[in-house]
Amino acid sequence: MAMRAEGLVVDGLSFRHRISAPSLKNPWATRQGAGIHGVSFSVPSGSIVGLVGPNGAGKTTLLHLLSGLRTPESGSVALNGKEWKDMKSSPEARNGIGFMPDGVRWQGNSTPTKVLRRMSIIRSVDSSKLLELVGLKSKADETLDRLSAGMRQRLSLACALLGSPTVLLLDEPFTGLDPVAQKALQELLRQLADRGTTIIISSHLLLELEALVERVVLLHQGQVIIEGKLDSVRKKLGLDRRLLVEGRKGDAKEVLASHGEILEYHEGWTATLYREDGWSLQSREELVTELCNKGYPPYRVEAELADLAEILSAATGSESISMDLADSAMVPLARKEVEEE
Amino acid sequence: MNLRRILSLAKDEVEQRALSLRMLIMAPLLTLFILGACWGISDPDASLPSSISADTPFEVLFVASLFILLSATLGVVLFGFDGISRSRMSGNLAIELAQPIARRELAWSMLLGTWAVVAIPTLLLSIAGIILIRIQMGEWASFADISLFLFSTAMLLFWYAVIQMYASSLAKDMGSSIALGVAAWLLFTMVWLLVTVLVASILGVESSNTTDPLYETFSAKVDLFSPNGVYHLLLETRLAEDLSRPISPLLVVLATALWTLLPLVAYLKRFEKLQP
Numbered sequence: 001m002a003m004r005a006e007g008l009v010v011d012g013l014s015f016r017h018r019i020s021a022p023s024l025k026n027p028w029a030t031r032q033g034a035g036i037h038g039v040s041f042s043v044p045s046g047s048i049v050g051l052v053g054p055n056g057a058g059k060t061t062l063l064h065l066l067s068g069l070r071t072p073e074s075g076s077v078a079l080n081g082k083e084w085k086d087m088k089s090s091p092e093a094r095n096g097i098g099f100m101p102d103g104v105r106w107q108g109n110s111t112p113t114k115v116l117r118r119m120s121i122i123r124s125v126d127s128s129k130l131l132e133l134v135g136l137k138s139k140a141d142e143t144l145d146r147l148s149a150g151m152r153q154r155l156s157l158a159c160a161l162l163g164s165p166t167v168l169l170l171d172e173p174f175t176g177l178d179p180v181a182q183k184a185l186q187e188l189l190r191q192l193a194d195r196g197t198t199i200i201i202s203s204h205l206l207l208e209l210e211a212l213v214e215r216v217v218l219l220h221q222g223q224v225i226i227e228g229k230l231d232s233v234r235k236k237l238g239l240d241r242r243l244l245v246e247g248r249k250g251d252a253k254e255v256l257a258s259h260g261e262i263l264e265y266h267e268g269w270t271a272t273l274y275r276e277d278g279w280s281l282q283s284r285e286e287l288v289t290e291l292c293n294k295g296y297p298p299y300r301v302e303a304e305l306a307d308l309a310e311i312l313s314a315a316t317g318s319e320s321i322s323m324d325l326a327d328s329a330m331v332p333l334a335r336k337e338v339e340e341e
Numbered sequence: 342m343n344l345r346r347i348l349s350l351a352k353d354e355v356e357q358r359a360l361s362l363r364m365l366i367m368a369p370l371l372t373l374f375i376l377g378a379c380w381g382i383s384d385p386d387a388s389l390p391s392s393i394s395a396d397t398p399f400e401v402l403f404v405a406s407l408f409i410l411l412s413a414t415l416g417v418v419l420f421g422f423d424g425i426s427r428s429r430m431s432g433n434l435a436i437e438l439a440q441p442i443a444r445r446e447l448a449w450s451m452l453l454g455t456w457a458v459v460a461i462p463t464l465l466l467s468i469a470g471i472i473l474i475r476i477q478m479g480e481w482a483s484f485a486d487i488s489l490f491l492f493s494t495a496m497l498l499f500w501y502a503v504i505q506m507y508a509s510s511l512a513k514d515m516g517s518s519i520a521l522g523v524a525a526w527l528l529f530t531m532v533w534l535l536v537t538v539l540v541a542s543i544l545g546v547e548s549s550n551t552t553d554p555l556y557e558t559f560s561a562k563v564d565l566f567s568p569n570g571v572y573h574l575l576l577e578t579r580l581a582e583d584l585s586r587p588i589s590p591l592l593v594v595l596a597t598a599l600w601t602l603l604p605l606v607a608y609l610k611r612f613e614k615l616q617p
Contacts, residue, residue, distance in 0.1 A: 064435075064617070067439040068438070068439055069435055069438055069439055069616070069617050070616065088444075091441045091442055091443050092441060093441075094439060094440065094441040095441040097439070097441075099435070099436065099439035100436075101432050101435040101436060101439075101617070102432075103432060104431065104432035104433060104435070104436065105430075105431040105432060106431065106433065107431055109357075109360075109361060109362075110357055114353075114357060117353065118350065118353050119436070119437075119440065121346060121349045121350055121353060122346070122350065122437065122440045122441075122442045122447075123440055123441060123442075124346070156432075156436065159436050160436075163441075
């Protein structure tokens with residue numbers, strides 16, 4: 001297989017938000033808040049990348065830096081081989097980028113047609129086919145106030161697709177879309193990726209994301225914890241060492257325990273086994289042979305793939321999946337290196 | 342800077358707002374205030390307070406400018422108070438800022454759009470008002486008078502548009518957006534006289550008699566710090582000496598330039614730093 005060119009290379013991006021901290025001496029004083037620190041990763045052209053992390057991990061901040069909405073304190077971004085220090089002050093760099101922010105509340109008496117007309121003036125491109133592409137043709141002249149949340153989401157997507165960008169940054173694109181529209185969006189994104197568009201999606205809808213992405217960038221406390229192809233990420237996190245074994249007869253617990261650590265066992269029986277050195281073809285054969293010999297023939301033996309939620313949980317070190325927000329998730333790990341003001 | 346793109350975007354803003362509810366509120370107000378003032382003040386049978394002189398077409402325009410100060414500047418507030426804050430709060434601004442366009446261009450287009458949406462009807466109504474004065478008084482204002490009047494009015498609205506857009510860029514919610522917009526309008530339109538009297542009292546200038554030449558000179562100087570004041574001082578340069586306040590025209594020109602440049606530079610710089 002031919003190597004794909006690097007579509008997007010992010011090198012050491014750092015940024016801290018300024019938080020208002022008024023005092024009697026200085027009512028306009030600010031201090032450093034949460035942000036991202038030394039974020040680096042690369043994405044080949046035509047890849048779909050999932051940007052995942054807990055709330056406050058820095059996903060939206062990273063997308064803002066990549067789309068030129070904010071100026072990084074340090075680091076650079078290379079787009080199709082050309083390096084940019086600050087996307088914000090480089091309109092020509094943003095030519096190749098389409099950005100769809102999270103939860104745009106389109107409102108007023110304007111219409112999707114008028115919105116796209118304005119955007120097409122800004123980009124100096126034609127927008128005539130975009131409403132059809134995102135399924136909004138029938139609502140082209142409806143006022144924005146009358147659009148549903150999903151329709152507004154489609155309009156934001158249309159704006160991001162304007163000018164056929166080579167890098168598409170999507171912040172929570174599935175929110176508000178009905179299941180059919182979600183599938184359609186996934187299909188559209190796959191087609192765009194096939195045509196060479198690099199797509200970065202930040203989403204909390206991990207199931208939808210998992211069906212789409214081939215690579216992930218895991219952000220936690222403003223830093224990249226792990227990145228790469230899904231399989232290699234599972235491998236790095238030791239989440240490829242689990243084997244799902246199912247059978248009907250007897251209680252195979254003892255036999256199973258002699259081959260690996262039992263993570264889960266249900267009567268009937270279904271078991272999830274773990275081996276530190278992973279499950280080679282030979283070790284699987286040995287397990288199946290012994291189970292058959294002892295009278296517990298399995299009808300299903302397969303590697304259990306960790307989903308994105310588990311990957312996220314494993315990567316961030318969370319013991320369990322819960323609503324709790326770690327205090328430390330709001331500031332970069334490297335905060336101690338930065339002088340607080 | 343791509344001037345063509347700036348003008349196209351400004352035109353787009355004007356088109357989108359031309360039939361808005363705000364325009365439906367503003368249009369009758371502007372019509373009544375501007376046309377009504379020109380027609381009424383130029384009526385030979387109208388009885389004006391003795392201190393107000395409106396014997397020539399330009400003097401009528403000068404008095405009518407008070408009504409423009411009240412209505413057209415309010416129009417700029419109405420269209421500009423959420424010129425940036427609204428799209429910022431809804432998230433549209435993030436989409437526009439992420440487009441491949443220099444922020445300066447976007448800032449100019451928003452400013453010109455806000456200015457033009459009020460300036461175009463105001464200037465058209467002013468021209469209609471000049472025609473009404475001609476009908477009532479039987480003579481035209483001179484070309485120089487008309488040019489200065491239209492130019493000054495356009496500049497006044499531009500200053501207000503810049504102030505409103507700057508204030509809007511500071512606001513992070515609709516409440517503060519309205520508060521900042523209205524406060525700026527109130528300060529220069531309603532409270533400025535109070536500010537002038539207050540400063541005069543502090544500096545020991547007699548302010549109980551507003552026709553006192555010393556107070557007139559002082560108030561003219563204080564007016565250099567208000568867009569409304571500069572607007573009137575600009576118009577006063579075409580009035581007879583006994584009707585205008587004693588101040589050097591050079592100072593008025595300088596104030597005009599500074600009121601145009603300083604808020605504009607501040608607004609453009611603010612827009613460059615604007616966070617979505």
